[in-house]
Amino acid sequence: MMTTTASSDSTRLSVIQRLRQIRLGRWCVILIPMLWLAAFFFIPFLVVFKISLAEAMIAVPPYSPLIEWDPSNAYATLKVTFGNYLFLFESRFYLDAYLSSLRIAAVSTFFTLLIGFPIAYLIARSGPTQRTILLALVILPFWTSFLLRVYAWMALLKKNGLVNEALMAIGLIDQPLQILQTDFAVYLGIVYTYLPFMILPLYTTLEKMDMSLIEAAQDLGAKPWRAFCLVTLPLAKPGIIAGCLLVFIPAVGEFVIPALLGGSDTLMIGRVLWDEFFLNRDWPLASAVAIIMLIVLVGPIMFMRNGNKEAM
Amino acid sequence: MKGNSWALKLSAGFGFIFLYAPIIALIVYSFNESKLVTVWGGWSIKWYVELFQNEQIMNAAWVSLKIAFISASLAAVLGTLAGFVLSRMGKFTGKTIMAGWVTAPLVMPEVITGLSLLLLFVAMESMFGWPAGRGTTTIVIAHTTFCLAYVAVVVQSRLASMDETLEEAAMDLGAKPVSLFFLVTLPLIAPAILSGWLLSFTLSLDDLVIASFVSGPGNSTLPMVIFSKVRLGVTPEINALATLMILAVSIAVIAAIVIMRRQNRFQGP
Incomplete structure (x- = not known):
């Protein structure tokens, strides 16, 4: 719970400034762990899902790309397989x-x-x-x-x-x-x-x-x-x-x-x-x-x- | 209430024997002279000597200790933030999602975590060129992520059991959020953070599956070396190593309990 009590002599403006600072700081504090977990816990599952739709092949890394880009006619094809x-x-x-x-x-x-x-x-x-x-x-x-x-x-x-x-x-x-x-x-x-x-x-x-x-x-x-x-x-x-x-x-x-x-x-x-x-x-x-x-x-x-x- | 019935004591006693018999057997056999681990050949400390002369094990132990120290420290910072955000920041967009992301790693099968992180690292490398290859950095990121969850849960339960009057009093007296956190909240939750750090350290030191997925060549951690030796059968040096690790853990647990008791409250794991 973030409540602030303005002391009696502070002006209205400074209260607003302080609240804005708190709101900014609050989001920084929330975002640090949130972004870490998103990047290293949640997004990995999306990557796993993406690769589960690819085909195994002898390459580095050993799977087929999901989007194939043909530079000659600027044509991209989505290659998805449910074969696995x-x-x-x-x-x-x-x-x-x-x-x-x-x-x-x-x-x-x-x-x-x-x-x-x-x-x-x-x-x-x-x-x-x-x-x-x-x-x-x-x-x-x-x-x-x-x-x-x-x-x-x-x-x-x-x-x-x-x-x-x-x-x-x-x-x-x-x-x-x-x-x-x-x-x-x-x-x-x-x-x-x-x-x-x-x-x-x-x-x-x-x-x-x-x-x-x-x-x-x-x-x-x-x-x-x-x-x-x-x-x-x-x-x-x-x-x-x-x-x-x-x-x-x-x-x-x-x-x-x-x-x-x-x-x-x-x-x-x-x-x-x-x-x-x-x-x-x-x-x-x-x-x-x-x-x-x-x-x-x-x-x-x-x-x-x-x-x-x-x-x- | 009458004393506990003999049936309860007997079944609980059986449970404790079950918990400790294998550990005690392991410790006793680490002092066995004979190479045939289960045939008693007299007392000896020769396996301890061999353990310290085994360069592969010693190098791996050093790698693991470094990784565990860095991961536990990063996890302590991020986990404390996560626990604090979840229990002291009121409602915010995405709170439910974040709470899910904090608890899910606790039970997520390690093979899934390991595979998903490796595939992420491979994808990141081909997109941004970082992290270049797999090694200490990728293991640290992986360990930090799952240890973070443990720290967050410990900190969160500590904050939940703590009443907010001290923090409110400090706020009423004009403390700014940052100084409020560092001067009031942090000292109060320090024991929880410390036990979260210790838990993270031991979890990182113990992890085989995730490290196997995200490590690169030449970066074998201690559990990876133990696993490759143990897979072929029982090894006396590993018994010696196990005994030393159990000793270290016992000291840490007793220390943690003393700290917790000073707080006059016993928090779960």
Whole structure:
């Protein structure tokens, strides 16, 4: 809120001058971050869209120009192809990749919620000192390198890794299991690395919750489980939604986890895009993959923006 | 209220073990003498010695630290401006759009951000001749853009939780907008900016995907080197490196918590 109070001795003119200065300065302050974000966040999507309509070719850069300029008769032709999109829709492979990414992200999000909720709930109900310590324990992994936390699981899950050794030591299995390079390892990796993103918004909502409501429900004869379902869950809804979206949206496009923990048959769209770009060097097709992914995710992203006003 | 039920404690306890077991295993194995990472061969610091003698890793670490420092500083300035604009400037044309641009990078899959920025840089180069090629500059721009969003969110939530009476009082006493910002608002949100800077620094230091898209030849960042080594299997030197990074982060987090506690309020990430 920008209100100015003119001191009693200032003339009318100087007030107007000051307001004009403020208005100018105000727009400068607004425009600096706005222009940066427009240039490096928004316009890039337009460029991706443009290139998704081009054809791949062996050139620098490796795609056909959108407008072809013929200098001999000053004639410009617009060359647009929807071939990349048609290719994506016709090929079973890409459709499967999208569906399997959505499935992997959804299942992982559910398990992240399942593991994250008790932690967030316990922290919200702890005393002040214990709360700070427990919160720090959640925040620490959040700040620790994502890549290294994924890597940590490689050592645990491999054939002669700790998990297999432990399972064999207690006699559950007598042959090492193939855990690394399976879909299971990918689920595990996503749940593990994204867990803090679930716990923190959940905690923020649960912390504000009035615990006496649960007591009231229990005093009125509700069993703890019923009180949880009828009171706690509805009140925690904004946090649950925020947490789930913070996990689900980036997980759909995840690359590092399927690349390091997944098998060669683990199909995720982020990895497909990476390979299309770095291995096949098909920039237009990679762009089309990105645009479709963006369209799929735009709904959840908008939903998150509206939701996080209350949750965060 | 009665004490927390054993079921809650048990499931939360399981959650914490899940969070920490891999990290602890990584730290313990970094002191393993044996080259076979998972076979215990006695305590040793030899992988730390090898780590510091590995020129490729050391060069990449230096490149990454430089990029992280510049990006975090730029993001702190731009993000503070963005957070301030969104929470203290009232309504203006384009505010909704800007709010969307600030939150979307937080969840945008990295492959999309990376690809779109690379294509932008390529298009810019062919149109204006800048940035010439890809390298440190393009990585800094890319990192600044996504870190900016984190700083903006932290600053915005700090400003939202702060009442405006101090700022209003200063204005009533005749402070001009610029001095009001630098003398009143900025000191109040300094802890939020600092934690935003630290978060940006670690995020930049950690980014593999975006940097892979927008970096040029000979500009490998630390995560790119780690990824190329780790892809082929577990490497003891990387365990040593991971331990050092976890140690650094722990110190930073504890410092941040102390600062936050001094503010007597705990802000989310």
